[in-house]
Amino acid sequence: MRIRVYSNRKPTSRKVTQELLEKLRKAGFILDKKTPDVVITIGGDGTLLSAFHAYESQLDTVRFIGVHTGHLGFYTDWRDYEIDELVRSLKEEKQNSVSYPLLDVCLTYTNNMPDRHFLALNEATIKNVDRTMVANVFIKDELFECYRGDGLSVSTPTGSTAYSKSLGGAVVHPRVNTLQLNEIASLNNRVYRSLGSPMIIAPDEWIRLDMKKRETYSLHVDNLSLTNSNIKHVKFCLSEKRIHFALYRHTHFWRRVNNAFIGTSKESSERL
Template structure:
């Protein structure tokens, strides 16, 4: 695989992981990969921590599609995004120098709220009322009014995010090779007055989803992008689609998405 020149460490734990970061700097330096102070200088971005830290690293560095992200765990555990453990740093060296290691592409979600600039997420987007009341919204696929939703809210996830909150809601686990978003209901109301599909569904990369929130009441909707919450007033429209940009990570032998899914759930 191509040789990397500069690595940026995303280390939100600071002094608590200073020794680990210094050890990793030496590992990368021995491979001829220099540590840089800003993510803009790097062609390799390494997060130190678990899956949540990896998601933060991607977000805080601007969802770059011109570099490769890797996750390095502090504790031994089974992760979906993190592939390495700093205690086995020799595996990092092998992966970065082996001809058998390839780059894999994870699709991201683009979210546009009202007329604001688009935001992105790698795992999932959720929208729900912040008050103890169900929320109503019109759900459009392309420009087609698909259903009128009444319930707690909706979740939209990427294939890699399908093993998280989506799975606990009964959604399907989706192969990351499928460029799609999955839409899953949060406690929808279904009776003689209100009716929704009642199951999750997939939309391919060319089909945008639009949520038009009922403005007869003010729900003060809370939205989340991965592990970051947003609370915006006067939210009327949310447009969601598969993003043009992709997130690159290392594809290791015997450590595919399905290997990780098996370890975590079976």
């Protein structure tokens, strides 16, 4: 098995990384940065996002494992004090994995530039840099509304616990193949109207935004940010690619949600 250990630069993470690398070498694993079978991230969700984008061209062959060294890690199943147990699990050579949907973002330009595609694990958000954003929103090529507001965000099921939740979106189980569209501070009055509610998009449908010409837009795709003034369309759909997490240990999704946002303990639950 070829393994890549991918870490952030925090001292705690670096210490855990060195410990893990030493134990992997002693256990006989091959350390391979170019074509790993498993990528182990040391840090938090941001570290795993960076690793995902670093290996997004190899998603068909790479499985991810997250070890978190901070206070909260939604994509991480292991703690920094469980390194020995993780190495023992790797030696069992289980090939099982769980896969989650990804978002495909396609930009079409007004100046005949080639289309650009991006993959997102969490979400993509677009805003007008200088003023209220105006965009025609199409669902599967049918005009749904003319949106006016601060911007729009499209999230994956796993991304539903990130920025989407802050916008009032629903928490969606990652086995549900869908996208979620959220409005950001939309204008709703007797002149301008939009739905004003999160929308769950069917897996065989897509979202297309027709952007107002000669405006400057800021697009965020996970931790990538770019600014452009010649965007004609933005299309969001489920990608044919998926991210795979190794099943040496995988925390139940709703337990992750509880741990992250509620933290209910047996002692605090009310006897009914």
